[in-house]
Amino acid sequence: MSDFVLEGxxxxxxxxxxxxxxxxxxxxxxxxxxxxxxxxxxxxxxxxDALCGRGGGTTTGTVRCRGQDISTLxxxxxxxxxxxxxxxxxNIFLDLSVREQIGLAGHMAENDNTDEVMEALxxxxxxxxxxxxxxxxxxxxxxxALALVGRPSVLLLDEPAAGLxxxxxxxxxxxxxxxxxxxxxxxxxxxxxxxxxxxISDRITVLHLGKILADGPGADIRANPEVVRxxxxxxxx
Amino acid sequence: xxxxxxxxxxxxxxxxxxxxxVLIFGLRRVTNxxxxxxxxxxxYIAYAVAxxxxxxxxxxxxxxxxxxxxxxxxRFVFRPLAREDAVVTLxxxxxxxxxxxDAVRTIWGKDYLTVPPPPLLSGVIPMFGSTFPVYRLFVVxxxxxxxxxxxxxxxxxxxxxxxxxxxxxxxxTGMQGVDTDxxxxxxxxxxxxxxxxxxxxxxxxxxxxxxxGAFIIIDCFVVVVTGGLSSFTGAFVAALLIGQVHNLxxxxxxxxxxxxxxxxxxxxxxxxxxxxxGAGR
Amino acid sequence: xxxxxxxxxxARRRVPAIAVVxxxxxxxxxxxxxxxxxxxxxxxxxxQAVITAVLATGIGFLMRQCGLTSFGHAAFFGIAAYTVALxxxxxVLPTELAIIAAILLPAALAFVAGLGIVRMPALAFSMLTxxxxxxxxxxxxxxxxxxxxxDGMAVRLPSQLxxxxxxxxxxxxxxxxxxxxxxxVTVAGLWLLSRSRFGLLTxxxxxxxxxxxxxxxxxxxxxxxxxxxxxxxxxxxxxLFVLYNAFVTPGTLYWSLSGExxxxxxxxxxxxxxxxxxGSVIFFLLKDAAGDLTEHWPAIIGATLIVVTVLxxxxxxxxxxxxxxxxKGGRR
Ligand SMILES: Nc1ncnc2c1ncn2[C@@H]1O[C@H](COP(=O)(O)OP(=O)(O)OP(=O)(O)O)[C@@H](O)[C@H]1O
Ligand SMILES: [Mg+2]
Numbered sequence: 001m002s003d004f005v006l007e008g009x010x011x012x013x014x015x016x017x018x019x020x021x022x023x024x025x026x027x028x029x030x031x032x033x034x035x036x037x038x039x040x041x042x043x044x045x046x047x048x049d050a051l052c053g054r055g056g057g058t059t060t061g062t063v064r065c066r067g068q069d070i071s072t073l074x075x076x077x078x079x080x081x082x083x084x085x086x087x088x089x090x091n092i093f094l095d096l097s098v099r100e101q102i103g104l105a106g107h108m109a110e111n112d113n114t115d116e117v118m119e120a121l122x123x124x125x126x127x128x129x130x131x132x133x134x135x136x137x138x139x140x141x142x143x144x145a146l147a148l149v150g151r152p153s154v155l156l157l158d159e160p161a162a163g164l165x166x167x168x169x170x171x172x173x174x175x176x177x178x179x180x181x182x183x184x185x186x187x188x189x190x191x192x193x194x195x196x197x198x199x200i201s202d203r204i205t206v207l208h209l210g211k212i213l214a215d216g217p218g219a220d221i222r223a224n225p226e227v228v229r230x231x232x233x234x235x236x237x
Numbered sequence: 238x239x240x241x242x243x244x245x246x247x248x249x250x251x252x253x254x255x256x257x258x259v260l261i262f263g264l265r266r267v268t269n270x271x272x273x274x275x276x277x278x279x280x281y282i283a284y285a286v287a288x289x290x291x292x293x294x295x296x297x298x299x300x301x302x303x304x305x306x307x308x309x310x311x312r313f314v315f316r317p318l319a320r321e322d323a324v325v326t327l328x329x330x331x332x333x334x335x336x337x338x339d340a341v342r343t344i345w346g347k348d349y350l351t352v353p354p355p356p357l358l359s360g361v362i363p364m365f366g367s368t369f370p371v372y373r374l375f376v377v378x379x380x381x382x383x384x385x386x387x388x389x390x391x392x393x394x395x396x397x398x399x400x401x402x403x404x405x406x407x408x409x410t411g412m413q414g415v416d417t418d419x420x421x422x423x424x425x426x427x428x429x430x431x432x433x434x435x436x437x438x439x440x441x442x443x444x445x446x447x448x449x450g451a452f453i454i455i456d457c458f459v460v461v462v463t464g465g466l467s468s469f470t471g472a473f474v475a476a477l478l479i480g481q482v483h484n485l486x487x488x489x490x491x492x493x494x495x496x497x498x499x500x501x502x503x504x505x506x507x508x509x510x511x512x513x514x515g516a517g518r
Numbered sequence: 519x520x521x522x523x524x525x526x527x528x529a530r531r532r533v534p535a536i537a538v539v540x541x542x543x544x545x546x547x548x549x550x551x552x553x554x555x556x557x558x559x560x561x562x563x564x565x566q567a568v569i570t571a572v573l574a575t576g577i578g579f580l581m582r583q584c585g586l587t588s589f590g591h592a593a594f595f596g597i598a599a600y601t602v603a604l605x606x607x608x609x610v611l612p613t614e615l616a617i618i619a620a621i622l623l624p625a626a627l628a629f630v631a632g633l634g635i636v637r638m639p640a641l642a643f644s645m646l647t648x649x650x651x652x653x654x655x656x657x658x659x660x661x662x663x664x665x666x667x668x669d670g671m672a673v674r675l676p677s678q679l680x681x682x683x684x685x686x687x688x689x690x691x692x693x694x695x696x697x698x699x700x701x702x703v704t705v706a707g708l709w710l711l712s713r714s715r716f717g718l719l720t721x722x723x724x725x726x727x728x729x730x731x732x733x734x735x736x737x738x739x740x741x742x743x744x745x746x747x748x749x750x751x752x753x754x755x756x757x758l759f760v761l762y763n764a765f766v767t768p769g770t771l772y773w774s775l776s777g778e779x780x781x782x783x784x785x786x787x788x789x790x791x792x793x794x795x796x797g798s799v800i801f802f803l804l805k806d807a808a809g810d811l812t813e814h815w816p817a818i819i820g821a822t823l824i825v826v827t828v829l830x831x832x833x834x835x836x837x838x839x840x841x842x843x844x845x846k847g848g849r850r
Contacts, residue, residue, distance in 0.1 A: 052732070079734035091732075093725040100718050105733035107715075146733055268641045318828075323641050324587050328784060328827045331589075331777065335820025343814070451773065455652045458645035466642065492664075495656035499649060506634070 004064070005030050005186040006083065006154045011050050011061030013043075020046040020057065021210040026188075028154065033180055033187045035201030035218075037194075039231050042207040044190045045088055048156045051188075052085045053078045065154070080108070082153035086144045086160055088190070092131050098142055099127040108150035117149040120179060137164055141172070148179065155180070157189040161196070169193055173200045194232065198222070206231065238365040240488055241481065246373045246442070248480020249380030253435035254453065255460040255472040256387060257428025263404025263467040264421050265315050267323045270330035273454025274337040275429050279303045279436025280445050281341055284352050287440075292355035296437045303433025307426035315425065316418055334451060342447040352440035376438050383431065384473055391469065400424060404467040456483065456498060463502045465512025474513055475505075533710070541706050548698030552691035561690035563802070568697040569758045570778060571798035572704060576751030577776070578783035578794030579708050583720040583744045584636065587644050589776050590651030594624035594749040596771030597654065598756030600665060603766045606674035607665075613676050621753045628749030632742030648773055655771035670767030673760055687761040697758050701795060704751055709791040711747075720744050752779075781823050787833020796835055 007027040013020050021043040028034055036044050050059050053075040063071045065081045073081065093101045099118065106114040118124040121141045126134055131142055144160045160176070161169030173196045180187050191197040197204070204221045206213040208230045214221055221227055254276055261269055269275075282302055283295035290298070314333075318326045353359065354372040361368040391397035399420055443449060460479050464471030479498045486494030505513055555561055577591050601620035605611055611619065631650070635643055658665055665671045677684050686692045711717050723730045723737045730737050760766055769775070778801075779794075786797020808818055826833065832840075 054732075075731045076734055076736060079732060085732060087729075091726065091729045093722045093729065095725045096718065096722055101722060104715070104718055104722055104735075108734055146729065150734070262641075268645065324585075324644070325827055325831070327587065327641060327644055328780070329824050331780070332820040332823035332827070335777070335816040335823070339814055339817035339820070342816075455649050455773075459649045462642050462645055462649075466639070492657060492661040494660070495653040499653050502646075502649075503634075 003030070004028060005066060006051065006188070007064040008047070008051055009062040009064070011047065011059065011063070013046050013050050013057045013059045015057045019210055021050065021207070023061070024207070024210070024212055026051075026205055026212075026215075028186050028188060030186055031180075031184055032202045033177065033189065033200055035197040035204040036188055036190045036207065037192075037197060037204060037231065038207035038213070043210040044207055045158055046210075047207065048085060048158050048188070048190070052083050052156055079152070083156065084147040084150070084152035084154070085156035086147040086158060088158040088162055090136075090139050090143050092139060092142050092146065094132040095130060097128050097130055098123050098134065101131065101142070102145050102149050105146045106149040108152070110151075113151065114149055117145050120175070121145050121148070137168060140164060144172075151183065151185075153185060155185050155187045155189075157187060159190050159192065161191060161193070166193070169196055173197075176200065239367060239369060240485060242364075242369065242373065242377070244481035244484035245477065246376050246480070247484050248477040249377050250435050250439060250453065251456055251460050251480050252380050252473055252476035253383060253431050254457045255464070255476050256383070256469065257431050258457060258461050259404075259464070259467060259469055259472045260400065260424045260428045261315070261421075262461070263400060264417065264424050265319060265326075267315060267318070267326040268330075268458075268461075269310070269428075270327055270454070271310075271333040271337060271450075272330075272428070272432060273450035273452070273457065274334045275303055275306065275432040275450070276436040276439070276453060277445075277447065277450030278306075278337055278341060279433035280352075280440050280449065281345055281350075281436075282433070283437035283440055284345075284350060284445060287352060292352075292437075292441075295440075296434070299437045300430045300433040303436075304426040304430035307429030308422050310429065311422045311425040315421060338447045338450065345445075345447075347447055349444035349446050351444055354441035372441055376442065379434070379438060383434070387469065396420065396423065459498045459502050463505050463512055468512065471513040537709070541702065544702045545699060548695050548702060551698070552694050558690055561694050563806075565690050565694045565697055565762060567798055567802035568694065568701050569755050569762070570782065570801075571795045572697070572701050572755035572758065573752050573775070574779040574782035574786070574794035574798050575701065575704055575708065575791075576748040576755070577779045578786070578788035578797075579712075579751065579791065580744060580748040581783060581788040582791065583712065583717065583724065584741050585724040586636065586640055586741075586745070587780065588647040588745075588748070589644050589773060589780065590647030590649075591749070591752040591779055592771050592773060592775035593647075593651035593654045594628065594752035595756035595759070595775060596658070596766075596768070597624050597627070598753035599760040599766045599770045600658065602757060602760045603671055603673040604665065607671070614680060617757050620757050621750050624753040624756075625746040625750040629742050629746035632745035633738060636741035636745055637738055648776070651771060651776060652773055655768050655773070658768040658771055665766070668768060670765055670769075673764045673766060675761065675764055679761070688764065693758075693762050697762075700754060700758060704754065705792050705795055708747075708751070712791050716740065716743075778819070781819050783833075784823060785826050785833055787830075787835035787837075789832050790835035790839060793833050793835030797833065800834060 004027040009025050010023045011025070012022050024047055026047070036047070038044055049056065050061070051063055053073060061071070062069060065078070065083060068081065070078050070081055099114065102118055102123070103112070103114045106112050106117070115124070118127055121144065123138065123141060123145060126138070131139060134142070140160065140163060144157065147155055147157065161172050164172065173191070176187065176189070177200045189197070189201070198218045201218060203216065204218055205215045206221060206227050213230055214224045214227050222232065254272060257272055258269060261267065279299045283299040286298045287295035314329055315326065318329065358372045358375050360371050362371055391401055403417065403420070456479060460472060460475045463479065464475035478501060482497045482501050483494065486497040552561060573591060573595055577588055580586050580588055598620040601623055602613070602616055605613065605616035610616070635646055638646070659667055661667065675684055679687065687696065719730070719735060720740050723735070723741060727737050756770065759770065782797040782801050783794035784797070785800055786795065787793035804818070804822070805812065805815065808815065811818065830837065
């Protein structure tokens with residue numbers, strides 16, 4: 001059981017009378033890259049919110065990090081336990097420079113890897129620019145950097161490539177796979193581009209209408225008729 | 238018992254003013270720091286007009302002038318600043334407060350002025366074994382009438398529906414094709430018109446002075462925060478509560494009276510961090 | 519501050535030479551001015567201006583780091599002044615200790631209150647600080663037995679303070695230098711703090727409180743600390759005031775004093791730590807230039823506030839910084 005780096009058991013989250021996710025369970029093994037897919041509104045972001053302790057709605061279920069129950073911890077305490085995340089909607093500090101904010105986020109690490117992360121994500125060239133003054137694509141990578149820096153053990157990445165061009169997202173995905181391997185982080189990633197997600201994930205979980213529809217290696221998911229009907233059928237023609 | 242009614246009178250003033258703040262906060266998510274000064278200006282206008290047209294004439298003119306000022310305020314302050322941070326509007330209206338106070342001081346001087354109540358309402362009536370000025374009961378009646386009128390208007394008119402929707406979620410309401418700008422001019426005019434109304438009826442009760450506005454706005458802020466910023470019911474309940482506490486405090490513990498409304502507010506906010514009505518952010 | 523381990527490398531930048539030079543020049547100027555300016559009246563006005571500049575610096579620092587506008591800093595100013603005054607009346611502590619208490623007490627009050635109010639919407643924060651300050655004002659106004667209410671009270675001070683003759687604090691010439699040096703040291707200290715990791719963190723919280731939590735920071739305590747610090751700075755101004763005047767009135771707690779501080783901070787521009795102090799100087803010159811118009815001083819303040827807020831949102835310091843950067847860019 002406690003082999004899992006991050007584990008959510010029977011997680012539900014309700015907004016008023018609406019159940020956004022319903023008794024969802026998910027478990028990540030050390031070092032794995034897990035793809036999380038599903039149609040718009042399936043509850044992917046909501047699941048990430050529940051795992052990392054973002055407020056809103058009423059959440060039930062248990063979240064464990066390496067066997068430790070973190071369900072009642074704040075987002076801050078979960079970050080300290082090793083769970084970091086990035087956001088679908090760019091969520092950065094506009095008035096700080098790139099270096100300043102990555103440096104702040106990197107405070108968790110024993111040996112600060114701010115420079116390494118900036119280098120890896122191609123942010124080093126404008127480290128002293130204000131975040132408000134850099135391009136959208138750079139802001140996306142900055143958002144990602146804020147999660148990556150500080151040596152977390154689990155990364156929850158919510159559409160890190162949202163709004164990037166296809167070639168940019170392919171590059172980014174490759175980079176992520178390399179970084180995850182060399183830094184030994186476990187990754188849960190949401191991504192709408194099927195080629196990208198299938199190429200980097202070790203395993204895929206499919207959410208549909210707030211429930212898990214399927215879960216398994218990429219090949220099985222592609223072959224699963226239910227998944228094809230609910231989701232893939234429409235996006236991979 | 239008489240004290241309770243006096244508290245009700247003060248609470249009524251607070252409500253008439255707080256409503257204006259709540260309306261504008263609901264629609265634009267900003268606070269008008271000069272609202273108390275408009276109340277003060279309303280009082281002075283009524284004072285000046287009453288010399289020619291009597292109390293009732295002063296009332297009508299004051300409300301109309303203040304409503305017109307509200308339209309201007311919306312057009313030249315709230316609307317151009319709508320995209321800015323709310324603090325910008327706060328600072329600008331704070332500046333306006335200085336200007337209005339100075340203007341009134343220049344025109345009417347800084348000495349206290351008094352206004353007699355209209356003959357119709359100037360008597361006293363026996364109550365609870367002693368007597369009570371009719372005029373004070375009139376103030377309470379006006380506040381209740383306004384509260385009821387507003388509640389009905391917000392509930393049943395189309396505009397009221399928009400206002401309520403906007404005070405829950407201004408962005409979405411704006412997107413749904415509601416003309417926030419026109420709505421806002423109307424709503425601000427109502428708010429400032431009410432400030433004119435309460436300024437006028439305050440005349441015979443409180444002595445007029447240029448600083449009366451800054452004085453009352455502070456209690457209004459306490460009311461609005463306690464009530465939950467954008468809630469009409471919250472403001473109503475909070476105004477009556479704070480009015481009572483303020484008044485009883487002055488009678489029984491004059492030295493510390495000013496702390497009591499804050500104590501009440503702290504208590505409310507500890508129990509319900511978003512205020513009495515629990516909405517607003 | 520468990521959230522702030524001693525890492526930095528990235529956050530700690532070297533202090534530029536120009537800052538060191540500016541500091542030395544400023545201190546020297548403070549010592550020279552009384553020798554050059556002979557008019558006692560001018561020195562008196564300048565001393566008052568510098569005391570208010572300290573207050574404005576405190577208000578501005580809170581705006582800069584937390585994006586919060588306090589309309590109640592007069593409370594900290596006045597509480598500090600009354601602490602020294604009442605200590606003189608009741609003789610509880612030696613005056614030196616009372617002065618330290620007069621600075622720590624408002625800071626402690628602000629910290630505790632801050633834990634509750636810094637997370638409120640910015641507007642509610644402004645309204646509440648105003649209301650609380652006004653409550654203190656009314657207490658001092660009504661509680662006549664304590665401190666003579668509206669008439670104010672004379673403050674009993676010892677003949678020696680911190681080893682200096684009390685006259686040092688009461689002659690405009692010497693007191694100007696004292697106040698000026700306190701101002702320069704305060705600004706320098708806050709400036710260094712604003713560049714530290716703690717300074718960056720509070721700006722980050724101001725910018726995006728949620729993300730600050732997600733990168734692992736506690737976000738209420740740092741803001742309450744900034745609030746406490748800015749209260750302490752206001753309290754320092756209050757102490758200077760009471761030493762200089764040896765008299766306090768409830769006016770030291772009145773909202774218009776907070777208002778003046780805000781106006782100075784806005785005119786000077788709180789984006790720079792030194793902006794509010796600069797704003798006070800300009801404010802002071804403006805008042806001098808207004809001459810006969812001072813009768814309408816409130817209207818001038820109000821109109822200036824409106825114009826600056828709308829047209830020059832970053833204040834004069836913002837203009838200066840922009841100009842400086844342009845020159846630097848142009849040379850390249
Ligand atoms: N704060 C909220 N209040 C009410 N409903 C919400 C809230 N957040 C999300 N929802 C609803 O929950 C459902 C799941 O939303 P979620 O954002 O998790 O979807 P998603 O799978 O991430 O979709 P997308 O691919 O568009 O990002 C949606 O129907 C959404 O409308
Ligand atoms: Mg999503």
